[in-house]
Amino acid sequence: MSIFNIKNLQCIRRDNILFQGLNFDLEQGGLLQIDGVNGSGKSSLLQMCVGLIQASEGSINWNGVNIKESRYQFQSDMTYFGHSNGVKAELTARENMKVMHALSGDKSDIDYSSILKQIGLAGLEDVLLSRMSAGQKRRVGLSRIFMTQSKLWLLDEPFNALDKNGKKIIEQLIVKHCTAGGMVIFATHQTMEIDGYPLQHIHLGNET
Amino acid sequence: MNEYLNIFFVILRRDLTLAFRNKSEFINPLMFFVIIIILFPLAFGSDSALLKQLTSGIIWISALLATCLSLEAIFRSDFEDGSIEQLTLARYPLTLLVSAKVTAHWLTFGLPLIIVALLTGLVLSVPSQTMLALLITLLLGTPVLSLIGAITVALTIGLRGGMLLSLLILPLYMPVLIFSMLAVQNATVGQSIAAEIYFLSGILVLAITLAPITTAAALRIRLS
Numbered sequence: 001m002s003i004f005n006i007k008n009l010q011c012i013r014r015d016n017i018l019f020q021g022l023n024f025d026l027e028q029g030g031l032l033q034i035d036g037v038n039g040s041g042k043s044s045l046l047q048m049c050v051g052l053i054q055a056s057e058g059s060i061n062w063n064g065v066n067i068k069e070s071r072y073q074f075q076s077d078m079t080y081f082g083h084s085n086g087v088k089a090e091l092t093a094r095e096n097m098k099v100m101h102a103l104s105g106d107k108s109d110i111d112y113s114s115i116l117k118q119i120g121l122a123g124l125e126d127v128l129l130s131r132m133s134a135g136q137k138r139r140v141g142l143s144r145i146f147m148t149q150s151k152l153w154l155l156d157e158p159f160n161a162l163d164k165n166g167k168k169i170i171e172q173l174i175v176k177h178c179t180a181g182g183m184v185i186f187a188t189h190q191t192m193e194i195d196g197y198p199l200q201h202i203h204l205g206n207e208t
Numbered sequence: 209m210n211e212y213l214n215i216f217f218v219i220l221r222r223d224l225t226l227a228f229r230n231k232s233e234f235i236n237p238l239m240f241f242v243i244i245i246i247l248f249p250l251a252f253g254s255d256s257a258l259l260k261q262l263t264s265g266i267i268w269i270s271a272l273l274a275t276c277l278s279l280e281a282i283f284r285s286d287f288e289d290g291s292i293e294q295l296t297l298a299r300y301p302l303t304l305l306v307s308a309k310v311t312a313h314w315l316t317f318g319l320p321l322i323i324v325a326l327l328t329g330l331v332l333s334v335p336s337q338t339m340l341a342l343l344i345t346l347l348l349g350t351p352v353l354s355l356i357g358a359i360t361v362a363l364t365i366g367l368r369g370g371m372l373l374s375l376l377i378l379p380l381y382m383p384v385l386i387f388s389m390l391a392v393q394n395a396t397v398g399q400s401i402a403a404e405i406y407f408l409s410g411i412l413v414l415a416i417t418l419a420p421i422t423t424a425a426a427l428r429i430r431l432s
Contacts, residue, residue: 084290105299
């Protein structure tokens with residue numbers, strides 16, 4: 001049974017306390033949305049959850065072990081998709097996907113074309129990302145969650161720059177992943193249309 | 209083991225592809241290198257005895273300056289487009305991925321620089337035994353420049369400080385310069401250069417072993 005939980009987490013950025021005393025548990029199939037106004041610490045929370053930023057107080061645990069102590073075990077169970085797409089403009093879609101796939105540690109054969117088709121980029125395998133639009137680049141970046149075997153996904157504003165159709169594809173994938181026992185934590189302002197799948201919420205910032 | 213080797217080559221290939229698609233990034237430091245060397249004959253006159261004495265030193269110092277310009281390319285674009293986060297959070301040790309990136313930097317900067325240095329050495333008629341010493345010291349020294357440089361870049365990337373980078377890195381390059389120049393001077397007067405070669409090899413081994421670990425740690429600090 002995989003569990004991701006955080007205990008008494010505190011975040012201080014530039015001498016401001018963004019949040020403190022934050023607790024939550026996420027079990028298999030859990031879907032958690034983080035919302036809050038700009039600057040309330042959504043991205044910081046996600047970056048803490050993946051271990052990019054150290055928490056000033058509190059602990060983050062994966063299967064009962066602090067993620068600091070089992071970094072590579074945690075990182076192989078986890079996929080993070082941040083604010084920036086993490087793809088190279090001078091590489092083609094296929095080359096970018098190859099690198100992402102290799103870094104994820106998954107060794108199965110993957111048909112890159114069929115994934116591109118699923119995310120609405122059919123036939124763009126060999127196009128440089130510098131020739132693509134912002135939304136198309138975002139989609140190539142998001143293709144990593146199609147290629148990973150990891151249980152836990154942490155997505156920071158995944159719907160940014162995506163059109164309605166793109167948003168829907170990602171929503172469906174998230175629900176599918178959770179239904180299969182995966183876990184997803186994501187930050188967004190937008191309303192999720194997930195057909196009644198139970199959604200947990202964390203609200204950061206002032207309650208007003 | 210195989211798996212780690214595989215990911216090493218994936219990253220190496222990625223960075224080499226990027227370098228070749230973005231030619232100005234790796235050709236400009238080499239041009240800079242050549243231009244600095246050319247300035248010296250213009251200043252001292254191409255026949256002067258003084259210049260003949262100085263040539264290998266000039267080549268080495270130009271190499272250091274050109275390295276300062278080229279180093280940022282190791283991490284700048286990765287930092288801008290968020291790839292560095294993905295490398296940090298990958299399933300593989302960051303130390304390994306960083307080693308691949310530094311290797312790519314040496315292959316696209318250090319290696320061409322050695323070739324260009326040999327050509328300019330020929331043009332400036334450096335005697336052959338001096339040239340051999342120059343070649344050996346550059347072969348042992350340039351990887352050290354890339355490796356130590358990567359640490360400093362990792363610490364300063366995104367701080368808008370090309371100047372800061374040079375200020376931090378040049379003092380760290382002094383040992384390499386000192387031993388290389390000693391070797392070249394000894395070779396010129398026909399003495400053995402074994403001692404200097406041992407020292408340079410030692411520095412290289414130390415850098416290969418420790419620099420990637422330090423670079424990875426520096427990157428994590430920079431990202432947090």
